[in-house]
Amino acid sequence: MRSGCRIPYPVVRDSEAFDLSIAKIIHASLRQQTGSLIPLQNSYFLPHGKRWALQREGDNGTSTSELQPITAEGVVAHSKLIDHDPTVIVEFINNTIREMASQFSRLMYQVVGSAADEVGNTVSRADYATLADTFLEMMRKIKFSVTKDGSVSLPEIHVHPSNAKRFIDELRRQPASFSREVQVIKAQKRLSALEDELARLKKFYSQQESEERE
Incomplete structure (x- = not known):
């Protein structure tokens, strides 16, 4: 009612x-x-669940x-x-x-x-005489990647705002030999990135052809 x-x-x-x-x-x-x-x-979104499993390249675990x-x-x-x-x-x-x-x-x-x-892919400032030496070692440990269009992607450097100016000023004060060393490392990293990408593509297409034959 x-x-x-x-x-x-x-x-x-x-x-x-x-x-x-x-x-x-x-x-x-x-x-x-x-x-x-x-x-x-x-960036990816999970439609369900809240966890996932990761496996690094070359790692069985x-x-x-x-x-x-x-x-x-x-x-x-x-x-x-x-x-x-x-x-x-x-x-x-x-x-x-x-x-x-x-x-x-x-x-x-x-x-x-x-x-x-x-x-273990870390660099400690305390282990090097100058900030410039630390930066060079950091560059040597970084691995460049290749984008989907085949171009090499340079890494980004994130610095706390309180240290950014000192960091940039220190690198700018370095002699020309420092800049040349940076360019040499970048060239080597670019080449390594392209070689790794070529090996990855060969492996991918080889597996694809094998599956198609089966």
Whole structure:
């Protein structure tokens, strides 16, 4: 039996649509910001699950990685809601994006650092006389890669903002012999990257032809 009374504020559907629109805005902005650290073509989304297995080239073992949660909490002033202040929505979105982007950056550098430590691909400033010598050793340990269009991709160097100016100034003060050494290393790395890519393609097409014959 109906009482004829109407449920006040029947806005469940509108509320869900509003939440979804906020989530889409935050997701799009975070994707754009993280794209400055990781190319978008190297970003993937898992449709289900939260972990995956990794196997390095030439390594018979596997390791398991798991998604790490990134969260943000916000406080909305009750007075602004009562006053129908629309800026509270913008503030909430911006604060959420800023906090989640910061957490993502810290997590990314932590994961990269742990992976480098695990395989021993690290360089310590304390082991070298100058920052320039440290930089050269770092260049020698870096492996260049090849993009999908066949061009060699140069590595990026990420430096903490507090050290960036000193780092750049120190390298600029080096003699011409330093620049020549850097160019020699880069040329060697480019050649190695192309050779590795050629070997990879040969292996891929060889396996493909073998499967087609079967």
